[in-house]
Amino acid sequence: MTDTMRRFVLAARPEGEPGPEHFRLETAPLPDPGEGQILARTILLSLDPYMRGRMSAARSYAKPVEVGALMEGQVVAEVIASRSPRWKTGDVVVAPLGWATHGVCDAEAAFRTVPGVPLGAALGVMGMPGLTAWVGLNDIAGGKAGETIVVSAATGAVGGVVGQLARAKGMRVIGVAGGAEKCAYAVAELGYHACLDHKAMDARTLSRAISEAAPDGVDAYFENVGGTVLEAVLPRMNTFGRIALCGMIAWYSGFEGAPPAPLVWGAILRQRLRVQGFIVTDHQNRTGAFAAEVAPMILSGALKWRETVAEGLEAAPAAFASLLRGDNFGKQLVRVGADPV
């Protein structure tokens, strides 16, 4: 067994898009788990858009990662040493080990993976992005049969689940994604009634296309993107429509080209919209209800997903930049170590 680990720390805070200069790969001795802790080796690392926020010093819902500190993140890992009765060597867990080949954490911070569910799904449809989708649709947007929902980042780790769950509820489901390939997949595989390519259209054209795809208007919008997608959807929102505000990836690295605030504020007022921002960590108490509904859909093959897997921890910074640009397809993972034997 190796006695060293590798990890990425934040080297500098990016102003715009993060690049390789904002991360630094370090080697360190393998840490010893304290009492009640485990040591685990990373198999898969989850890359998620929220990490961009952690790289900035600006106030947010979670503390920023300090410069020089480990980049945070959830991983699937195999326990290689345990000082807790809760876990034994060889157990496979979901744990907050960050961008690293190995890590130590409290036994209570690790969670069991669901038997029969592929390891990558534990970080995707069955993990934080899946719970985000489920909570946002059921508790925030509140969609019901016969209504129309628009889902941005429609094939992403969150959006892909929202679309399929909304379709299962009997809603009319319109996706917005970047590129013809994603749009074709959304309709053919995920069950979207239509999916529109925002890269092929300006806001006005996209808005007209949404209007055609949603002849009864839009009752709910699952917002992951901001940017021209938001501009296009807003005029199509029905009176008393709801917006579940989950992310705004188009604006994480800057506000260039953004419309003025009154455009959004005026639509909320005139159309009497309800906009609610939400963060999945506030809704952990919904994990049981989520898993009860979604795990069977995964095990039966009813719920589909795609993954983009970068090879090796060293690939994480480039894969993260790619995720922020939308170059990934589905859930973005990094393969850090081999599956358990």
Next chain:
Amino acid sequence: MTDTMRRFVLAARPEGEPGPEHFRLETAPLPDPGEGQILARTILLSLDPYMRGRMSAARSYAKPVEVGALMEGQVVAEVIASRSPRWKTGDVVVAPLGWATHGVCDAEAAFRTVPGVPLGAALGVMGMPGLTAWVGLNDIAGGKAGETIVVSAATGAVGGVVGQLARAKGMRVIGVAGGAEKCAYAVAELGYHACLDHKAMDARTLSRAISEAAPDGVDAYFENVGGTVLEAVLPRMNTFGRIALCGMIAWYSGFEGAPPAPLVWGAILRQRLRVQGFIVTDHQNRTGAFAAEVAPMILSGALKWRETVAEGLEAAPAAFASLLRGDNFGKQLVRVGADPV
């Protein structure tokens, strides 16, 4: 009795601030009420910020006033001819007669004033602005004792009522108004714990002042203004705070100086805010509950208000421009005819 009437029609759609050139005073024969209608003479005309929206062709929650058509508005009027058993000559009603000395309307479109309540209040604290305040506070913002609310346009026809009702609920109530005189009145007469002059501060300074006045943060924001007031309040909103979006008078005549949309979108996301736009006409079913609570407060003198009264129908355009600039103090009315004998 006169056999002619005067009225203002929309002469042209304003691009920015409305001026005298956008209105035209016309004289016309006094109309005859049809079956089931009344003819009434206007005593007081209500001027309200929503009228700016009606002057624009842009899509909104109500149809725009056509160029050449009567400017819409609510008035207190005396019935001078009735073809309905519902009303008789001499009755005083609240009716949608518009910017005119006289008008005809369906008997069902007119409402009785509350005995003992001054006529101006029928268009203010006891009328549409009062109901707006009550619904926005109770049904949209949902404030409760011990919470902190910020009210913009704090001494306006709506804000003045919000502040007093919130104080009566046991909330900490912070006003934002334009000018030292309004702020002093808000604290001394309306019971605000503090009131901040947005004309004396930029957004950053105002935000710091809100922070000092609201040491536990802001749980609810009653939004009438937009502009720098919104910019200042947003960073002070507590996690899970609520914004009742009632108006955005700073942006009715243009978006100059407005912040980019992501500034608002990001705050809603990070702070998990719930923003809800509302229009009082959707909430007419709450009139009974509103009146039951507020009428006694008016009759007992517990609820206070101010009025700015322009003299004569001819003064309406200038008074309306003044209202949009915030130069009025309290409810803006136009005295069109004498009180009933």
